[in-house]
Amino acid sequence: MNQIVIRKATLLTMEGTNGCKPFEADLLIEGGRIAAIGENVVARSDAKVIDGRNRLVMPGLINAHTHSSETFFRGRYEGMPLEVWLLYAYPLLMGPVIDERLLYLRSLLLAMDSLRNGVTTICDDFFDPPTHDLSRLGAAFRAYEQAGIRANVSSAVMNVHTLDALPYAREVLPKALQDKLDFGPLMPAGDYIDYCRSAFASLHGKPERLRFMIAPSAPQRCTPDMLAACHDLAIEMGVPLHTHVLETKTQAVTGPEFYGKSLIAYMHELGALSRNTTIAHSVWVSDADIALMGAAGCSIAHNAVSNQKLGAGIAPIRKLLDAGVVVGLGTDGVSSNDTARIFDVMRTAALIHSTSGPDYERWIKAEEILAMATIGGARSAMLEQRTGSLAPGKAADLLILNLNTFNFFPLNDIPKQLVFSENGSSIETVMVDGEIVVQGGRLQTVNEDDVLAEIRERVPAHLAAHAELEKLNSIFHVSVAEIHRRATAQPIGFDRYAGDAMR
Ligand SMILES: [Zn+2]
Numbered sequence: 001m002n003q004i005v006i007r008k009a010t011l012l013t014m015e016g017t018n019g020c021k022p023f024e025a026d027l028l029i030e031g032g033r034i035a036a037i038g039e040n041v042v043a044r045s046d047a048k049v050i051d052g053r054n055r056l057v058m059p060g061l062i063n064a065h066t067h068s069s070e071t072f073f074r075g076r077y078e079g080m081p082l083e084v085w086l087l088y089a090y091p092l093l094m095g096p097v098i099d100e101r102l103l104y105l106r107s108l109l110l111a112m113d114s115l116r117n118g119v120t121t122i123c124d125d126f127f128d129p130p131t132h133d134l135s136r137l138g139a140a141f142r143a144y145e146q147a148g149i150r151a152n153v154s155s156a157v158m159n160v161h162t163l164d165a166l167p168y169a170r171e172v173l174p175k176a177l178q179d180k181l182d183f184g185p186l187m188p189a190g191d192y193i194d195y196c197r198s199a200f201a202s203l204h205g206k207p208e209r210l211r212f213m214i215a216p217s218a219p220q221r222c223t224p225d226m227l228a229a230c231h232d233l234a235i236e237m238g239v240p241l242h243t244h245v246l247e248t249k250t251q252a253v254t255g256p257e258f259y260g261k262s263l264i265a266y267m268h269e270l271g272a273l274s275r276n277t278t279i280a281h282s283v284w285v286s287d288a289d290i291a292l293m294g295a296a297g298c299s300i301a302h303n304a305v306s307n308q309k310l311g312a313g314i315a316p317i318r319k320l321l322d323a324g325v326v327v328g329l330g331t332d333g334v335s336s337n338d339t340a341r342i343f344d345v346m347r348t349a350a351l352i353h354s355t356s357g358p359d360y361e362r363w364i365k366a367e368e369i370l371a372m373a374t375i376g377g378a379r380s381a382m383l384e385q386r387t388g389s390l391a392p393g394k395a396a397d398l399l400i401l402n403l404n405t406f407n408f409f410p411l412n413d414i415p416k417q418l419v420f421s422e423n424g425s426s427i428e429t430v431m432v433d434g435e436i437v438v439q440g441g442r443l444q445t446v447n448e449d450d451v452l453a454e455i456r457e458r459v460p461a462h463l464a465a466h467a468e469l470e471k472l473n474s475i476f477h478v479s480v481a482e483i484h485r486r487a488t489a490q491p492i493g494f495d496r497y498a499g500d501a502m503r
Helices: 068-073 082-089 100-116 134-147 175-179 189-202 224-237 249-259 263-270 287-296 304-309 317-322 342-355 366-380 414-420 448-489
Strands: 003-011 023-030 033-038 048-051 055-059 061-066 119-124 150-153 210-212 241-245 277-281 299-302 326-329 398-402 427-432 435-439
Touching: 055 366, 055 414, 061 277, 061 299, 061 326, 061 342, 061 366, 068 100, 068 448, 082 448, 100 119, 100 134, 100 427, 100 435, 100 448, 119 134, 119 366, 119 427, 134 150, 134 189, 134 210, 175 448, 189 210, 189 224, 224 241, 224 263, 241 263, 249 263, 249 448, 263 287, 287 317, 299 366, 304 342, 317 326, 317 342, 326 342, 326 366, 342 366, 342 414, 366 414
Parallel strands: 003 048, 003 055, 061 119, 119 150, 150 210, 241 277, 277 299, 299 326
Antiparallel strands: 003 023, 023 033, 055 398, 398 427, 427 435
């Protein structure tokens, strides 16, 4: 088996209680896994040797929540809340689906962008309406296999009519517009579970670093039997149930309107909150919701940048941590972010919570952010046995950063400088499963120029077609803006736009 040894590096392992204390050591990799960490570790004479002096070795970053479907929409929108933005990024009135080659390239671009910026694992909540198609899902898997990234990939499902998943929609939308949204019968739970089982049989674990996860899009967008069946299958297969809960004020109103309780309480009653449950956002959770989430041992993906872009608010991260909820960091899709860089999310998340109140002892610290970006994200993806920290037996998913860059000069404190100063530009080498996938800022697994050239040629027609869909769907803009206005005017007992200080 191939050996790689990194000599005399500064290591930040994120493993155990001292995981944020950098120290100098060697790190030996064998067969894609970390074989040893220590002083003067013994390596075979044919081992590849990397000089680690003035270099930081740390775990690869985990993107706990993203959507590859948005990768071509970088920088396309601004100034819209989630519900309005969705009309344009995820049009209700659909046109022809993106062709499979471009779908492959879209996923490949996300993987390339992620790896170059130090993200070694992505959780892609793959959304490809109107159908679920193994060949198209397989194109995303092939892209991640080719790029060399670790990935959890879903096939997001919703089986409740859009107008029944949005409060006030039936009152607000004119009948003529409502009629345009009748697309016939929605997917029964059993059909989706059968589809997931075929994805497990044909794509999951091939190769080992690529996994399938189960993704009912949101509790209000799925029938109760769909949610329950998805949760049962997630437990059976040992994978996350990846979903969106309480991102916006509109969603905070949705639970009481539809079920007479919060969406978290609703999920709890359905038995859909557990260690396997990973919740994107969790911005508008009440103290009672947080207690249920902590007791269930579930995880959240904190999308600190996306939540500001869409005006959703600031998630109560300190309270969630106190309750024992696992926290990872996500970019969300490249349209609501507009990058695939977890370093940006780290810095934003480290800053925004300081506005949550005057009790500065409770602000989120750099070391906590680093844990979220690595081992916390790995836990939220149920991959903590495999990745998220540097320890013997774990996969060699790691970054080598140059400590001679401006971001670390002069060197005061590595964790704080990683969070507040670094932006990914100090990365020299990225490894996944011990394979060098990025070296000197370039992908080693794909020919970047060829991929970008092909996208450059194909994407204008796709974006032109998408612009037509945006125009078509703008007929719903006024109504959805009215739903947003009504929901935001609704009292719900607490206000999270400005964080805990406003409660
Ligand atoms: Zn999302």
